[in-house]
């Protein structure tokens with residue numbers, strides 16, 4: 591299936607809704623049946639037939655079909671947030687006494703889920719440097735069930751050799767999960783490289799407009815059916831039909847947004863790498879990045895997220911730089927139309943980052959405008 595067919599046509603049955611080009615939002619809780627036999631049938635196949643919107647809803651189903659096709663998996667399920675998707679995918683595959691191996695420095699709430707929440711239920715996690723795929727195997731215990739990857743990870747964007755990890759995982763009977771939010775399905779399809787479960791914070795690139803929080807889990811039909819009848823239905827972190835519709839709309843432009851972000855991200859990160867006030871740029875696509883070979887191997891294009899370290903340890907200078915930027919909003923998240931910075935200095939509590947570390951996201955603005963803004967702000971340092 592080609593990409594434009596998936597985003598424009600796949601999963602849409604226009605003849606069922608008066609050939610409306612833009613699909614309707616099935617903003618309903620429940621669905622009624624002509625006969626008791628139909629109702630019984632729907633209740634027995636709740637994962638396939640619309641009956642109650644915590645389970646199946648046609649707008650959400652359309653999104654799920656497109657996401658599965660984009661990730662080249664058999665099926666997908668959407669959730670109320672990326673974190674709900676991560677938690678559901680992990681919890682569906684562990685029991686008390688089990689052990690997980692996860693890349694170090696994953697997304698903050700993934701770390702908290704594994705480090706604080708799941709330990710209450712007797713599930714332990716070991717965090718490893720993902721640069722050496724064998725570190726996953728070295729950390730295994732008798733009851734290890736899964737390897738959790740995020741490639742590149744959050745904030746410092748270290749890549750993992752995904753096919754090397756999945757090969758080792760298969761040899762040891764481990765399930766592999768990956769948070770693929772960074773790349774989006776446009777740039778990376780981990781299932782093609784042997785990953786079992788692919789997770790998205792759809793809040794970011796899939797939505798693309800900073801207006802909806804959502805998550806998606808992609809995998810085999812068998813795995814998604816199991817997830818449906820456990821975490822999705824029992825914990826109920828379901829996406830709303832309206833947000834599913836916003837994500838379908840976001841997907842229409844995923845390709846052109848990702849192309850723009852690739853171009854702007856590369857221009858801005860390369861420019862910053864050449865400035866004396868910048869000590870370091872964390873961006874796997876730069877020619878001198880230690881992760882460049884892995885980025886070339888797995889990611890089709892650059893993206894808009896990178897971090898820099900300013901060439902100073904003076905908190906005041908870092909603050910002055912951040913406060914001087916006019917075209918970058920001081921904000922969390924990324925993946926929308928607007929450019930953002932998230933300085934490590936904004937994080938309260940302990941964290942592993944240098945105080946001069948600033949995460950960037952370049953949105954859809956013109957690269958020249960962003961560079962001019964960075965230039966004036968760097969002159970303040």
Ligand SMILES: *Cc1c(COP(=O)(O)O)cnc(C)c1O
Nearest residue numbers: 671672673697771791793803804
């Ligand atoms: C934002 C993010 C999440 C969490 O998504 P929410 O929709 O905010 O719950 C998970 N993983 C990564 C890599 C993220 O950037």
